[in-house]
Amino acid sequence: MRRVALVLIVAGLGLAARPVVMRAARAVQAADAEAHKTWMNDATDLQEDIRDAMRAKDGAKVAEAATKIEALMAKTEDYWTAKKAADIVKLAQTARTHARELAASARAAKFDQSAEAFGKLNTTCNTCHDLHPEKR
Numbered sequence: 001m002r003r004v005a006l007v008l009i010v011a012g013l014g015l016a017a018r019p020v021v022m023r024a025a026r027a028v029q030a031a032d033a034e035a036h037k038t039w040m041n042d043a044t045d046l047q048e049d050i051r052d053a054m055r056a057k058d059g060a061k062v063a064e065a066a067t068k069i070e071a072l073m074a075k076t077e078d079y080w081t082a083k084k085a086a087d088i089v090k091l092a093q094t095a096r097t098h099a100r101e102l103a104a105s106a107r108a109a110k111f112d113q114s115a116e117a118f119g120k121l122n123t124t125c126n127t128c129h130d131l132h133p134e135k136r
């Protein structure tokens, strides 16, 4: 008899706790989505920095900004890994690869290669946006 009461109490607590847990999970997701937007806006600012630095043929500055974009795309990759969106994860990895190529070629003052890598990076931004992963 006592055991039955205990089971009922535990079950009751579980039911009561569930909406709280679900609300908390949604709040975490919303915070993550906000962070994701911040990374994206930071990436756009860095894209501008790269454009300016490319015009000025300042390889060190290009490399610095490209390395920061690479780090932002690493966070993006983790974000979509957690959401199990394999195709989006792959695009984040592609963006990281092009950002690394951009950094390396700019550091070596190979600006033709840098321009090519930058173009591929920007295309990857757009390819991912066209898929609208945020609607999944």
Ligand code: HEC
Binding pocket: 033, 036, 037, 038, 040, 041, 043, 044, 047, 069, 076, 088, 089, 091, 092, 095, 121, 122, 124, 125, 126, 128, 129, 132, 133, 134
């Ligand atoms: C792997 C996928 C992916 C890649 C690669 C990617 N983005 Fe995004 N980006 C997104 C998603 C998803 C959104 C929509 C986020 C939302 O609305 O919650 C977004 C939104 C944005 C936004 C709008 C942010 C806002 O405040 O609503 C900007 C700006 C942006 N991205 C810039 C970039 C730039 C620049 C790059 C490349 C350097 C890039 N993104 C690469 C997935 C990606």
